[in-house]
Amino acid sequence: QVTLKESGPALVKPTETLTLTCTFSGFSLRTSGMRVGWIRQPPGKALEWLARIDWDDDKFYSTSLKTRLSISKDTSKNQVVLTMTNMDPLDTATYFCGRIHPHGDFCDYWGQGTLVTVSS
Amino acid sequence: EIVMTQSPATLSVSAGERATLSCRASQSVGINLAWYQQKPGQAPRLLIYGASTRATGIPARFSGSGSGTEFTLTISSLQSEDFAVYHCQHYNDWPWTFGQGTKVEIK
Numbered sequence: 001q002v003t004l005k006e007s008g009p010a011l012v013k014p015t016e017t018l019t020l021t022c023t024f025s026g027f028s029l030r031t032s033g034m035r036v037g038w039i040r041q042p043p044g045k046a047l048e049w050l051a052r053i054d055w056d057d058d059k060f061y062s063t064s065l066k067t068r069l070s071i072s073k074d075t076s077k078n079q080v081v082l083t084m085t086n087m088d089p090l091d092t093a094t095y096f097c098g099r100i101h102p103h104g105d106f107c108d109y110w111g112q113g114t115l116v117t118v119s120s
Numbered sequence: 121e122i123v124m125t126q127s128p129a130t131l132s133v134s135a136g137e138r139a140t141l142s143c144r145a146s147q148s149v150g151i152n153l154a155w156y157q158q159k160p161g162q163a164p165r166l167l168i169y170g171a172s173t174r175a176t177g178i179p180a181r182f183s184g185s186g187s188g189t190e191f192t193l194t195i196s197s198l199q200s201e202d203f204a205v206y207h208c209q210h211y212n213d214w215p216w217t218f219g220q221g222t223k224v225e226i227k
Contacts, residue, residue, distance in 0.1 A: 105211030110163035
């Protein structure tokens with residue numbers, strides 16, 4: 001079955017770079033049509049798409065955050081890595097990774113999420 | 121970037137009653153619209169895609185309708201497990217965006 005799990009630091013300091021890893025199973029990013037995305041949710045607020053990476057290594061980023069984001073994949077490890085530079089307390093959120101449905105642009109499977117707090 | 125607006129922010133409903141949630145897009149998204157349910161401390165769960173197609177395992181009491189800029193999620197008879205936050209998301213073009221969510225609470 002499809003599973004995803006996020007990992008990374010729970011606490012980062014302002015101006016630091018955040019690196020999050022999504023480790024998944026049950027599908028492969030070598031398969032045509034497969035994609036993985038990152039979404040975040042500040043406490044009590046709306047969900048926000050951050051980035052996605054496609055099987056063919058196409059990458060897409062949030063318009064407002066694209067200068068700070070980088071997404072990459074390691075198909076041999078079934079992992080997708082998101083980095084976000086210059087972290088700010090406003091970036092405090094739960095960060096989710098999700099599999100994007102191969103025949104539609106929505107997440108059909110989600111990780112449990114990881115809470116990242118930005119504080120000095 | 122397309123802005124998704126959900127209403128109301130909070131909906132108070134009794135168990136067994138019907139709930140109707142709205143989602144409006146700032147420009148047409150066709151039927152490229154999904155709905156998710158999210159319970160506290162959990163990840164969202166896909167309910168509806170293509171504006172009206174239920175995802176695998178979703179009960180028939182959940183239904184979606186609409187196209188263009190106006191969409192509706194209807195829960196025909198609320199069960200205790202349906203009290204949650206519901207999010208809409210368009211996927212007409214990148215960047216995909218979510219609405220701010222509607223909380224369905226017990227009246």
